[in-house]
Amino acid sequence: MLQVVDYKEFEELKELVLSQVDELNFLRSLLVQVAWLDRTQTMQALDVSHETLRRIHLAGELTFRYQGDRPFYCIYSIRAYLMAKKIEPKAAERRILIALTDKNSKKNPTKTKRIGRTSATV
Secondary structure (H helix, E strand, O other): OOOOOOHHHHHHHHHHHHHHHHHHHHHHHHHHHHOEEOHHHHHHHHOOOHHHHHHHHHHOOOOEEEEOOEEEEEHHHHHHHHHHOOOOHHHHHHHHHHHHHOHHHHOOOOOOOOOOOOOOOO
16 A cells, blocks of 8 residues: 655655755765775775786776875775675775774785795895
């Protein structure tokens, strides 16, 4: 059976949605300072290697900007990229949030300390 809301209830729901939009816009404005991830955080969020991120970067699939010689990637384009790869929106947001808050993400996971001798050092 189809239920139709009356005009008063519709207006209340409309006001609720508009207030939620205002709150969302406010929270997004707070995130402007953290709207960009560095290379390591982006690799963590996308779960890709340095070389794969480089290919994605060169293909122009992510919005980026440079600060000095370091690229920073827009969290909104990272989210859109993940969703285009058929990753659920909540999972994409969780990945980005973990990359933003993970204290270990500041370390470059592609660089490992060599222990012992290699054929190049002998």
